[in-house]
Amino acid sequence: MRLLHTSDWHLGQTLHNFDRTWEHQRFLDWLLDTLVAEDIDALLIAGDIFDNANPSAASQRQLYHFLQQARARLPRLDIVVIAGNHDSPGRLEAPGPLLSAHGTRVVGHMAKNADGELDLERLLVPLTGRDGEVEAWCVAIPFLRPGDVPRVAAPEGEAVDPYAAYMQGIALLYRQAYALAEARRTPGQAILAMGHCHMVGGDSSPDSERRIVIGGTEALPASMFDPGLAYAALGHLHLAQRVGKQEHLRYSGSPLPLSFSEVHYQHQVLRIDLDGAAARAITPLPVPRAVELLRIPAAPAPLKEAIAALVELDLPERPAHEQPYLEVRVLLDGPEPGLRAQVEAALQGKPVRLAKIEPTRRVGTAPGIEAALTLDQLAALQPDEIFRRLWQQRFGDDAPDDQLAAFAELMMPGEAGEVRR
Structure with a gap:
């Protein structure tokens, strides 16, 4: 069985007020072709589908058109989508019954059953192979808020630490969901997990990743995943990376840079080949970058040097929507009221979009x-x-x-x- 793991699309995102719909569409078109070329059986989308909880109608059409096209081109494709911290769980789940009829399972939030207990059953998604038989179980856990997790009592005589209880509740929920999948599977079936969270040791992008918890430790330990797990498809961190140096615990990262701090990221999706209950191979598939991000100069430089570098900038002609985004990095000794005018004059007639001027000032305390x-x-x-x-x-x-x-x-x-x- 072959899976594809992606996350953090952030449809609808703008980069310093520049619309990125065309870039997102280029990625989605590439992803459709990749699903077909790689003969994928299941697509795992690990959260932050949209950039905000109230996405535009255009962004929603972009998502649903992609899901429809994916199913049309690969009729047996299973698609599993979980909500991230940028997504609205209710909005993402609203078309769930329609999507489910076409092979897409969406898990936006935690729900409770008739007994008032967390409904773990709705987190289990069977994944079918090419013969139509279940070959794997996916534990699809969306971004979890404090009210979504089991309560963990503090040791006797100790006050409850809400942040510690939150983290412990998340780990407990993952263990409970895995135990349910373990009870459900038959020999040879793999168990996968999906999550949108920050793991211990994960490298984050400070300019574009929203902190999940304010005021407390927010990173979860890799030990919350059972050793028998075949693969964990994670979302939230935009840099593709392993968790705890373990091959089968992965962030796929975002498919395009969401800030200039991500200009050197190697954006990718991950192909996972299962062999029975284990992952036999995990292969990164690089995502082509539709629009370049430029930082000039490479490091903050005095204004005259920065302006000279901009004047010397030589770029090929491109349509407006394909022109690179530019961040200008200037080192200043004090206020420079005419900074923007000087930068714009240096860029006059050049096929580039000025997205950001980043002034760095020499700070001295009297x-x-x-x-x-x-x-x-x-x-x-x-x-x-x-x-x-x-x-x-x-x-x-x-x-x-x-x-x-x-x-x-x-x-x-x-x-x-x-x-x-």
Whole structure:
């Protein structure tokens, strides 16, 4: 049996206000051709299908058209989709009955059965081989919120740590679901897991991956997966990687870079060949990049050097929707009011899309100025004094008179007696 693992499509995402529908469609078209060329039996999509919980109608059409085309080109293809932390579980599951009739199983959220217990049965998805017989069981677990997991009691005499209880509840749920699959399978059938979570040691992209838990440890241990698991198809981290150096625990990563911090990622999907109850081979399939991301200069450089690099930039002509996105990296000693105008002038007529100007400033703290203030000290300061201190911390000098005057004007009450913003 042959599977394909992908995740983190983020349909509907924009890159600094540039629409990326064409890039996503190029990926989906490539994926359709790949499913056919690789003769895939089951497609596992491990969450963050959409970029936000309220996706556009165009993004939803893009998804459903892909699912329809995949089933049309491979009539026996099983498709399993789980919700990620960017997705709306209810919105993703809403067309579930229709999709199920065409070979697609969607698991958006945890539900409870008539007894008020977590319904683990709905997490089990049978995967059929080329003869129509069940060859594997997929434990499809969506992104889990605190109310979705079993309660784990704290040791006697100890207070409940909500973050620790959340993580322990997730691990317990995975173990319970695996035990149910173990009871259901027959000899020779593999057990797979799908999840959208952050595993211990996983390398994340700080610019585009939303933290799952605020205020607590958010990484889960690889030990929550039973040793008998054939493969874990994970989503959330955009860099394709192994978990705990184990070949069968994998993030497929996102199929296209979602920020400039991902410019060097090797985007891919993963092909998994099963041999009975085990994964015989796991093969990365590189995803072609439809639009390049450029960072110029490669490292932040003084403005004159950065402008010179932009002037020398020589790119082939392309249609507007295929032109590279550009991040300009400039090292500044202080404010540069005309920065954008200078950058745009240097790029005049060049087939590139200016997505971001990233200024890096040399920071100097004047003697006698504290790097940080307590909340009580901060509360005792007037707004203009805070402004002066921040300016000194950022630029190592006193704030110019024109900047102080502009700040004072900003703070003047408006017509309704409120501060202008």
